[in-house]
Amino acid sequence: xxxxxxxxxxxxxxxxxxxRYRMKLRAERKADTRGRIVAAAxxxxxxxxxxxxxxxxxxxxxxxxxxxxxxxxxxxxSLAMACLLPGLxxxxxxxxxxWKLVADPAARLSRALTEIYPHYRRNRVLLSxxxxxxxxxxxxxxxxxxxxxxxxxxxxxxxxxxxxxxxxRLLLAIGHAFSFWAWVSLADLGLADDEAAALMVDMVxxxxxxxxxxx
Amino acid sequence: xxxxxxxxxxxxxxxxxxxRYRMKLRAERKADTRGRIVAAAxxxxxxxxxxxxxxxxxxxxxxxxxxxxxxxxxxxxSLAMACLLPGLxxxxxxxxxxWKLVADPAARLSRALTEIYPHYRRNRVLLSxxxxxxxxxxxxxxxxxxxxxxxxxxxxxxxxxxxxxxxxRLLLAIGHAFSFWAWVSLADLGLADDEAAALMVDMVxxxxxxxxxxx
Numbered sequence: 386x387x388x389x390x391x392x393x394x395x396x397x398x399x400x401x402x403x404x405r406y407r408m409k410l411r412a413e414r415k416a417d418t419r420g421r422i423v424a425a426a427x428x429x430x431x432x433x434x435x436x437x438x439x440x441x442x443x444x445x446x447x448x449x450x451x452x453x454x455x456x457x458x459x460x461x462x463s464l465a466m467a468c469l470l471p472g473l474x475x476x477x478x479x480x481x482x483x484w485k486l487v488a489d490p491a492a493r494l495s496r497a498l499t500e501i502y503p504h505y506r507r508n509r510v511l512l513s514x515x516x517x518x519x520x521x522x523x524x525x526x527x528x529x530x531x532x533x534x535x536x537x538x539x540x541x542x543x544x545x546x547x548x549x550x551x552x553x554r555l556l557l558a559i560g561h562a563f564s565f566w567a568w569v570s571l572a573d574l575g576l577a578d579d580e581a582a583a584l585m586v587d588m589v590x591x592x593x594x595x596x597x598x599x600x
Numbered sequence: 601x602x603x604x605x606x607x608x609x610x611x612x613x614x615x616x617x618x619x620r621y622r623m624k625l626r627a628e629r630k631a632d633t634r635g636r637i638v639a640a641a642x643x644x645x646x647x648x649x650x651x652x653x654x655x656x657x658x659x660x661x662x663x664x665x666x667x668x669x670x671x672x673x674x675x676x677x678s679l680a681m682a683c684l685l686p687g688l689x690x691x692x693x694x695x696x697x698x699w700k701l702v703a704d705p706a707a708r709l710s711r712a713l714t715e716i717y718p719h720y721r722r723n724r725v726l727l728s729x730x731x732x733x734x735x736x737x738x739x740x741x742x743x744x745x746x747x748x749x750x751x752x753x754x755x756x757x758x759x760x761x762x763x764x765x766x767x768x769r770l771l772l773a774i775g776h777a778f779s780f781w782a783w784v785s786l787a788d789l790g791l792a793d794d795e796a797a798a799l800m801v802d803m804v805x806x807x808x809x810x811x812x813x814x815x
Contacts, residue, residue, distance in 0.1 A: 434734065436651045510734050518788050519649065519725050557799060560789045561782075570781035573733050574772055584772060584807065591806015592799065 419457050421447040426458075427468040435465055435514040435523075462522055465515070469526065472511065478504050481537040490544040491586055497541055498562060498582035505568045506578060516565045537563060551596030558592035634672050636662040641673075642683040650680055650729040650738075677737055680730070684741065687726065693719050696752040705759040706801055712756055713777060713797035720783045721793060731780045752778060766811030773807035 425446035429438040443464075444451045458464040479500035487493035505512060515523045541559045542552070561567050562585040571581035640661035644653040658679075659666045673679040694715035702708035720727060730738045756774045757767070776782050777800040786796035 513732060513734060517728060518784075519728060554799070557786075557789055557791065558803065561785050561799070561803075564785040564788070566781045566785035566788070567776075569733075570776050570779040570785070571772075573779070573781070574775045576772065584769070584776070587807045587810040588773065588776075588803035589806070591804070591809060592802045594806060594809065595802045 418447075418449060418453065422449065422454055422457055422464075423467050423471065426464050427472055430465065430468050430514075431472070431508070431511050434510045435461065436520075462525060465523060465526065469515075472508070476504065476507055478533075481533075481540045484537075484540050488544070490541070491590065493544070494541050494559070494562065494589060495582055495586050497537065498585055499579055501537075501563065502568050502572075502578035502581055505565050506572065509569070509572075512565050513569075534563070545593050547593055547596040548598065554596060555589075555593060558589045562586075562589050633662075633664060633668065637664065637669055637672055637679075638682050638686065641679050642687055645680065645683050645729075646687070646723070646726050649725045650676065651735075677740060680738060680741065684730075687723070691719065691722055693748075696748075696755045699752075699755050703759070705756070706805065708759070709756050709774070709777065709804060710797055710801050712752065713800055714794055716752075716778065717783050717787075717793035717796055720780050721787065724784070724787075727780050728784075749778075760808050762808055762811040763813065769811060770804075770808060773804045777801070777804050 422443060426438065426443045429442055429446065433442070440451055440454050444454045447454070454464075458467065479497070481497070484493050484497050487496055514520060515526050517523070518527070538556055538560050541563065542556050545555055547555050567585065568578075568581060571584065572578075576584065637658060641653065641658045644657055644661065648657075655666055655669050659669045662669070669679075673682065694712070696712070699708050699712050702711055729735060730741050732738070733742070753771055753775050756778065757771050760770055762770050782800065783793075783796060786799065787793075791799065
C-alpha cells in the first residue's frame with residue numbers, strides 16, 4: 386500500500402512523482418536483468434550443461450557484467466533452481482495420474498516409458514548434471530523430485546502378479562526401467578525411445594516371471 | 601648416441617660435463633614435473649571428475665604454475681589420456697577372455713557383471729565424465745574403448761537359446777546389462793553390486809524368453 390504524501394507545492398509533487406517513477410523503472414529493470422540472466426543460464430544449462438557453464442558465459446549471453454550475475458545468484462544451486470522452474474513449465478514431465486487409468490500393468494509401464502523417455506531425450510544435457518548422484522551441489526533438486534518419482538514407481542508396480550514377498554524386487558525393476566540412467570544406456574546403444582521402452586518392458590517381465598512361484 | 605667431443609683442456613672438459621649434467625638434470629626434472637602433473641590430475645579426475653577439475657587445481661596440487669601445466673598438456677583430452685593409462689594399470693577392467701570358459705550363458709553373464717560392476721563403482725566419478733556421450737571432448741577415449749566393449753558383448757551373447765533373428769535384440773539386452781549407465785541406475789536405487797548383477801541377469805532372461813518361439 387502507498388504511504389500518503391503531504392504535497393506542499395506543485396514542484397514537490399513533481400519531485401515525489403519522479404522519484405516514484407524512477408524507483409518503478411529501477412525495479413522493472415532489475416526484474417528484467419534477473420529474467421535475462423535466468424534465460425541465458427537456462428539456455429546454457431540445456432545446451433552445455435550446468436557443469437560446463439561458467440558465470441562469465443552467462444554474463445556474456447545476458448549482456449551484463451559478471452558481478453551482476455553473482456549479485457542475483459550467489460551460487461550455482463540458486464541459479465540452477467531458478468532455471469529449472471521455467472524449464473519444467475516449458476516441458477513438463479509426464480503425469481503419473483494418467484497412467485493409473487491403464488489396467489494392464491505391462492501396457493501401463495509401456496505407456497509410461499514411451500512418455501518419459503522422450504522427456505529424458507529432450508532434457509538430456511540438463512538431467513545428466515542434475516541426476517548425477519556424485520554431484521552434491523544439486524542434491525536439493527534431486528531431493529525435491531523424489532516424491533514424484535516414488536509416486537510414479539508405485540503407480541507402475543501395481544497389478545503385476547507377484548507374491549507380496551517379491552514386491553521390493555519388482556519395485557527395483559520398475560525403478561530401473563523408469564530411471565534416466567537406464568534410458569541413457571539404451572539411447573547410447575542406438576535405440577529409439579519406443580524400442581527402448583519395449584526392451585525394458587520385456588526386461589521387467591523377466592523379473593516378474595522370476596518372482597512367480599515355480600509350477 | 602653421444603657425439604664425440606674434442607677436449608682441449610681440463611677446464612673445457614669440466615664445462616662440457618657440467619652442461620651435460622645440467623641437461624640430464626633438466627630432463628629428469630621435466631619428466632618429474634610431468635609425472636607430478638599427471639599424478640595430481642589423475643587424483644582430481646578420480647575424486648572430483650574431469651569436468652569439475654580446473655587447470656589451477658591441478659597446478660596447485662602438483663606444486664607448479666598454471667602455464668607449466670598448459671605447456672605439458674595443451675588441452676583436457678591430452679591430460680585425460682595421460683591420466684587414463686596409469687589409472688587402468690592400477691585398476692584394470694576385468695578380462696572377457698576368462699568369461700569364455702563359463703559354458704552356461706546366464707552364469708557367464710552373472711560372473712561378468714559381478715566383476716565389472718565393482719570396477720564401475722571404484723571408477724564412478726571418472727567414468728561419469730568419460731562415458732558421457734554428450735561430452736565430445738572425450739569421444740576419442742570412448743572410441744578407443746569400443747573394440748574391447750564389443751568383444752565383451754559378443755562373448756556374453758553366446759550360447760543363449762534364441763533364434764538367429766533374435767540375436768540383435770539379445771545383444772542390446774546384454775549391452776544394456778554391461779553398460780556403466782545401467783549400473784549407475786541400479787547403484788542409485790541402493791543395490792549392492794551382486795544384487796544389481798542378479799537383477800540384470802533376470803532382466804536379460806526376460807528378453808531371451810520373449811525371443812523364444814511360443815509353445
